Amino acid sequence: MPPKQRKIAIMGYRSVGKSSLSIQFVEGQFVDSYDPTIENTFTKATRVNSQDYDVKVVDTAGQDEYSIFPAQYSMDIHGYVLVYSITSMKSFEVVQVIYDKLLDMTGKVHLPIVLVGNKTDLHMERAISNEEGRRLASGWNAAFLETSAKQNESVGEIFHTLLLEIEKANGNAPEKSSCVIS
Numbered sequence: 236m237p238p239k240q241r242k243i244a245i246m247g248y249r250s251v252g253k254s255s256l257s258i259q260f261v262e263g264q265f266v267d268s269y270d271p272t273i274e275n276t277f278t279k280a281t282r283v284n285s286q287d288y289d290v291k292v293v294d295t296a297g298q299d300e301y302s303i304f305p306a307q308y309s310m311d312i313h314g315y316v317l318v319y320s321i322t323s324m325k326s327f328e329v330v331q332v333i334y335d336k337l338l339d340m341t342g343k344v345h346l347p348i349v350l351v352g353n354k355t356d357l358h359m360e361r362a363i364s365n366e367e368g369r370r371l372a373s374g375w376n377a378a379f380l381e382t383s384a385k386q387n388e389s390v391g392e393i394f395h396t397l398l399l400e401i402e403k404a405n406g407n408a409p410e411k412s413s414c415v416i417s
């Protein structure tokens with residue numbers, strides 16, 4: 236089967252780790268420096284459930300609640316990674332504003348989304364519990380993961396989960412594991 240082309244946008248408040256997650260996924264490294272992003276696009280070939288994908292990851296500029304939602308992110312994007320930092324209540328609030336704007340701009344009621352709580356290595360500074368993140372995602376009918384770009388924890392899973400969410404939204408249900416009737 237030829238690879239499927241997928242374009243994914245990664246969005247969230249400033250400094251939550253959007254670039255670090257993108258770079259960790261694409262290049263397998265963590266660069267401990269902070270360079271605010273305007274916009275970057277990364278590409279990576281990956282494979283999920285025996286299907287090859289060419290993934291374009293659009294790493295967007297950090298948003299806050301007052302930012303005007305860039306219209307181009309409501310078009311030709313297959314799915315979204317919405318990131319907050321588990322150390323920042325502000326970033327958790329901003330991700331909810333971004334979600335509302337996203338539904339508004341796309342005019343859709345459901346979008347393939349993975350909500351990501353990043354920076355789990357900073358557990359002493361945790362401000363958002365795992366449960367709070369999970370509850371927010373489940374209200375959106377979205378997938379949820381906690382990650383550390385620094386420790387490369389669950390980073391690949393973000394993109395693999397989102398590719399599966401996109402398949403689901405396209406009506407391709409994941410293969411069921413054989414069930415045992417007892």
Ligand SMILES: Nc1nc2c(ncn2[C@@H]2O[C@H](COP(=O)(O)OP(=O)(O)OP(=O)(O)O)[C@@H](O)[C@H]2O)c(=O)[nH]1
Binds near residue numbers: 247272295
């Ligand atoms: N401890 C820790 N630091 C992280 C992690 N991910 C990112 N950082 C740090 O957080 C800062 C911001 O990371 P970026 O990846 O530039 O964040 P961003 O969301 O792309 O920022 P903007 O481009 O401003 O929107 C940098 O100093 C990173 O090194 C993580 O998982 N753990």
